[in-house]
Amino acid sequence: xxxxxxxxxxxxxxxxxxxxxxxxxxxxxxxxxxxxxxxxxxxxxxxxxxxxxxxxxxxxxxxxxxxxxxxxxxxxxxxxxxxxxxxxxxxxxxxxxxxxxxxxxxxxxxxxxxxxxxxxxxxxxxxxxxxxxxxxxxxxxxxxxxxxxxxxxxxxxxxxxxxxxxxxxxxxxxxxxxxx
Numbered sequence: 161x162x163x164x165x166x167x168x169x170x171x172x173x174x175x176x177x178x179x180x181x182x183x184x185x186x187x188x189x190x191x192x193x194x195x196x197x198x199x200x201x202x203x204x205x206x207x208x209x210x211x212x213x214x215x216x217x218x219x220x221x222x223x224x225x226x227x228x229x230x231x232x233x234x235x236x237x238x239x240x241x242x243x244x245x246x247x248x249x250x251x252x253x254x255x256x257x258x259x260x261x262x263x264x265x266x267x268x269x270x271x272x273x274x275x276x277x278x279x280x281x282x283x284x285x286x287x288x289x290x291x292x293x294x295x296x297x298x299x300x301x302x303x304x305x306x307x308x309x310x311x312x313x314x315x316x317x318x319x320x321x322x323x324x325x326x327x328x329x330x331x332x333x334x335x336x337x338x339x340x
Contacts, residue, residue, distance in 0.1 A: 206297070207256035207288050212270025212324045217332045218307045221321040222271060222290055224256060224297065227304030232293040232328055233317045240294045241317035249315040253296040257285040264288075275326045291326025307332075 206224035213223045222230050231253065233241040243249035258265065258278065265288040267273035275291045287294055298309030298319070310332060312319045320328035 205259045207258050207265055208262055209266050209268050210271045210276060210290065211268030215305055215307045218310055218321050218329050221323055221329060223304065228297050229301055229307045229321055230295040231298055231309050231319045231321055232295065233315060233319055234328060235317035239292060243296065243315055247315060252299050255287060256295050257287055270324050272324060290322055293322060
């Protein structure tokens with residue numbers, strides 16, 4: 161009797177579904193806010209604080225309250241390409257809604273407080289912006305210090321990190337994390 165391993169089929173199907181979702185487009189909608197526990201035992205939402213950190217391959221870029229690199233989705237002529245739950249976009253690129261009762265994010269070390277603002281979307285949630293760009297994390301980054309989403313083209317635009325002055329970084333310093 162011929163036995164076909166099913167584990168490889170499930171993994172292969174996951175890769176195909178992920179690849180299909182990466183090509184979809186859509187509009188911006190929120191995912192539930194995520195929180196992390198700080199070393200002091202308190203709760204910190206990644207959307208409440210932004211700072212600048214040196215990230216291998218892209219230099220000094222904006223990171224969220226968990227120290228994770230943040231990205232913007234843009235294309236020529238469109239500053240904020242829509243990213244929605246319905247399109248699957250926020251499944252790969254989680255957005256960062258402010259927690260209920262929080263009206264603004266704060267600028268940490270290296271971030272320019274004058275570039276940090278908010279945008280209220282039609283879903284009723286408020287999102288932080290930096291130089292007018294809506295901010296997202298990337299599920300392909302497993303922690304801080306990574307920029308695996310840099311230069312990837314999906315969901316109708318190209319994903320870039322932001323430098324401290326709020327400009328998308330369109331090149332890498334060491335050739336990593338691209339998709340150009």
